[in-house]
Amino acid sequence: MTRTGVVLICVDQWRGDCLSAEGHPVVRAPYLDELAARGTRFSRAYSATPTCVPARAALHTGLSQTRHGRVGYEDGVDWTPYTTTLAGSLRDAGFQTKCVGKMHVYPKRTRLGFDGIELHDGYLHFSRRRDRDPRGYDDYLAWLGEQAGVSAAEDYADHGLNCNSNVARPWDKAERLHPTNWATSRAIDFLYRRDPTVPFFLFLSYHRPHPPYDPPAWAFEQYLAAPPEKPPLGDWADVYDPWRRDGVHDTPVGRMTPDVQHRARAGYFGHMAHIDQQINRFLQTLHEFRLLEDTVVAFVSDHGEMLGDHGMWRKGFPYEGSARVPFLLAGPGVPQGAVCDDVVELRDVMPTLLDAAGLEAPECIDGRSALPAARGGHAPLREWLHGEHVILDQSLQWLTDGHEKYVWLSGSGTEQLFDLDADPQELHDLSGDPAATDRLVRWRTRLVAELADRPEGFVCAGELVAGRPVDPVLPALRARL
Numbered sequence: 001m002t003r004t005g006v007v008l009i010c011v012d013q014w015r016g017d018c019l020s021a022e023g024h025p026v027v028r029a030p031y032l033d034e035l036a037a038r039g040t041r042f043s044r045a046y047s048a049t050p051t052c053v054p055a056r057a058a059l060h061t062g063l064s065q066t067r068h069g070r071v072g073y074e075d076g077v078d079w080t081p082y083t084t085t086l087a088g089s090l091r092d093a094g095f096q097t098k099c100v101g102k103m104h105v106y107p108k109r110t111r112l113g114f115d116g117i118e119l120h121d122g123y124l125h126f127s128r129r130r131d132r133d134p135r136g137y138d139d140y141l142a143w144l145g146e147q148a149g150v151s152a153a154e155d156y157a158d159h160g161l162n163c164n165s166n167v168a169r170p171w172d173k174a175e176r177l178h179p180t181n182w183a184t185s186r187a188i189d190f191l192y193r194r195d196p197t198v199p200f201f202l203f204l205s206y207h208r209p210h211p212p213y214d215p216p217a218w219a220f221e222q223y224l225a226a227p228p229e230k231p232p233l234g235d236w237a238d239v240y241d242p243w244r245r246d247g248v249h250d251t252p253v254g255r256m257t258p259d260v261q262h263r264a265r266a267g268y269f270g271h272m273a274h275i276d277q278q279i280n281r282f283l284q285t286l287h288e289f290r291l292l293e294d295t296v297v298a299f300v301s302d303h304g305e306m307l308g309d310h311g312m313w314r315k316g317f318p319y320e321g322s323a324r325v326p327f328l329l330a331g332p333g334v335p336q337g338a339v340c341d342d343v344v345e346l347r348d349v350m351p352t353l354l355d356a357a358g359l360e361a362p363e364c365i366d367g368r369s370a371l372p373a374a375r376g377g378h379a380p381l382r383e384w385l386h387g388e389h390v391i392l393d394q395s396l397q398w399l400t401d402g403h404e405k406y407v408w409l410s411g412s413g414t415e416q417l418f419d420l421d422a423d424p425q426e427l428h429d430l431s432g433d434p435a436a437t438d439r440l441v442r443w444r445t446r447l448v449a450e451l452a453d454r455p456e457g458f459v460c461a462g463e464l465v466a467g468r469p470v471d472p473v474l475p476a477l478r479a480r481l
Helices: 030-038 052-061 086-092 139-144 179-193 217-224 237-243 258-288 346-356 371-375 434-451 475-479
Strands: 005-012 039-046 096-101 116-119 200-209 295-301 327-330 338-345 385-391 394-400 404-409 415-419
Touching (some): 005 258, 005 346, 030 258, 030 295, 030 327, 039 371, 052 086, 086 200, 096 179, 116 139, 139 179, 179 200, 179 258, 200 258, 217 258, 258 295, 295 346, 327 346, 338 346, 338 371, 394 434, 404 434
Parallel strands (some): 005 200, 005 295, 039 338, 096 116, 096 200
Antiparallel strands (some): 039 327, 295 327, 385 394, 394 404, 404 415
16 A cells, blocks of 8 residues: 655765764754654665765665666766666656756756656766856756846855865855755645645755755854864774875865864754754645655665765765765654664665555565564564775775674775774774684675676685776676666
């Protein structure tokens, strides 16, 4: 039996630990806390390929990275080979499907099963060209130029911040013009305009807290006034010294001065406070339509943000700041006030939402519904998760069961082992500890099995092979394009 509605709220670059429900010492998100109390919080949710494009491939298709073919970030790679999607499955079951916000697919406006899309992907270097009008592909930007008191030539990038920078400042326009407010307003408009005779699926996809770090002034200032925090620094951080560029605003690896670090955190956390209030605005409207009680609501991020942890920024890394994401689920049939410690991944969102809507998941996908895990009394969803990402001219490979994590840098062959229960900030690499040798060998053997048939040649004669050429897109997907 299908439900009245399914709402998937996706945010961009929100770390898994940045919820007050998680016990974060600074971030306050009371309305997301309320959503978690109404449902289940998955405390070990991950993005196996933690950058926007490959993570969203898993989210929309329910496939692992070896099946959807994206093991790193590359724009301009066709999405039309994906014929089975979350939106398409719900549409085929009679749902009206709508996307508001970020898709980050190619070609632009590829629908993936959505009946309609109102698009704002943020500033994408691949798309932003001065020889054509960006308003043709960005619905938010076109809307912005039509607003009272706004010049037709105004842009959300007028304040001068970059899309992958740790430089932060408050939003330079009225708050109602912020892309976070725009996405919420367009989602509410859909509730007015939808067909009330059929169930609906809404993908409400916020671009923030991804940089630019430009929340409204009130949100920025409340965290700027908070005490500075010193980022964790692992005893292994010098492994990344070859890529270290201290003080460079958009570097993936580099140490920043305390003032830059603090302002970046204020901008990042300020986005979260702003989004939290706008999510509440949407959910209150859903309640006023008398739809909330019959609607499944999920909140998830495509990946996290290192935010200076271990001298790293941005995403693509195997460490908790980058790879662990929030995942909340509430609605009919979902246990209330529950915390599930099973390892779940973005590929599991599709079958979970289909299950919550009373529908069977397609047999061709890799993900599994997390609802049985939320309800307890079940076998683990998976024994371990395999993640990876091509970055820094190599593939960063990792495995975790939620208690331990094994990392292998394909460029140098460096191994790392972390005890996540005793050391959740991954401060101490145990790979050189003789007492951990058996555990290290066990994880290495598992990775060998995962990579044995990979085209890169990561495994030869049962051993991991370092230094192999890497590509962010696997040959099987390139062959289909």
